[in-house]
Amino acid sequence: MSKVTVKIGGLLTTVQDAGRIGYQKYGITQAGVMDEESYCYANALVGNPQGSAVLEINYMGPDLLFEDDTMIAVTGADCELTINGNSVAINESHLVPAGGSLRFVRLKQGVRAYLAFGGDIDVPVVNGSKSTFIKGHIGGFEGRQIKPKDVFSLQALRPFKKRVLAAEFKPALAQEVTLRVVLGPQDDYFTEKGVETFFSDVGYTVTRYSDRMGYRLDGPAMEFKEGADIISDGTVMGSVQVPKDGKPILLLADRQTTGGYTKIGTVISADLPLVAQLAPNAHIRFTPISLEEAAKAGRTYREKLTRAQMYLA
Structure with a gap:
């Protein structure tokens, strides 16, 4: 020892x-x-x-x-x-x-x-x-x-x-990134305009109110059909939670286990390493991806990690 x-x-x-x-x-x-x-x-x-x-x-x-x-x-x-x-x-x-x-x-x-x-x-x-x-x-x-x-x-x-x-x-350390998102589970709580706002080219800025629990983002507010409240359900790393102000919070490693606000989507696991290196004032754009595309991206990501481990063995 x-x-x-x-x-x-x-x-x-x-x-x-x-x-x-x-x-x-x-x-x-x-x-x-x-x-x-x-x-x-x-x-x-x-x-x-x-x-x-x-x-x-x-x-x-x-x-x-x-x-x-x-x-x-x-x-x-x-x-x-x-x-x-x-x-x-x-x-x-x-x-x-x-x-x-x-x-x-x-x-x-x-x-x-x-x-x-x-x-x-x-x-x-x-x-x-x-x-x-x-x-x-x-x-x-x-x-x-x-x-x-x-x-x-x-x-x-x-x-x-x-x-x-x-x-x-070697990892990318860019402070302007595009993150792939699978919609759901509460994307139906948002109007069509609200979803379009989330995926707009304007994007969002990482605020100083960000830590290992999650990144609070600033940018255009998303429009709800009725409201942001739901019966609390589980969260995962990468969940994009949207409280009543319509601005997203990207939940991360130390997130709460459940949440009572709508989750418009989830950032795919392959893109989460990009998120971890973002500082306040970094810029994020979100882009939609299907479950099938997300699964393929996940396999590619895992294969990359395996190749690196074999290379370094």
Whole structure:
């Protein structure tokens, strides 16, 4: 077992994995990583099994001190990193020597980065996951973000192997995106004009009232036939909820398990990694896609992740 000491915690750095699946019926949110694609690449770069826990880093990253030689990799947002003061690249595996430090100097593009260690982060498994849900004080490191002077352990450290993510797998970090949406389950609560507004070229802007729970968007209001209220039903990551002001909220990893406002549609899973890297003032347009097209896009997305894992094996 090897210890990692936190010198600087960063703005919001938490332990996350693939999420707490199967517990929404008990009112426990899924949590987990926001950018699944970057998360998968980070684990592949250090040779971890998929589903292993990583650190999700929001905007400003941590400064960490390592007790033993440790393999690391950072993916997702474009960050400036140093190991013992020397600049290193993201999307590659690196060795931090015993007694060495890893520092996140600054964020250049995107919002969220993923730090994987060649080994297992030693925190409790809660309902099948190590993911942190801060509002519920569940999982991760004591149910919270990491802070200065925290010390956590890594188990089963892996020997260093140099791996570099191929250019075809490097994520898009654009701040203007088009997201594909499957309509429903409450699209019939909107007038024809309301649906047209949602898919208009004007689009929506990500506001500062956005976090891991969801992105509140600003733009043209959608028109309802009668109102926005429904009998509360389940939510999924990517649900586009529309409250009575007619402006969408894109629900994400820490979303509520059920909601009492209409959901006009759902962003397909293949496009959610784009969402995770959007900062306030980013611009979103929505475009409709059929269930069959969404399933095909999902298969293509999964095949891409599998190809990357095989390439890095």
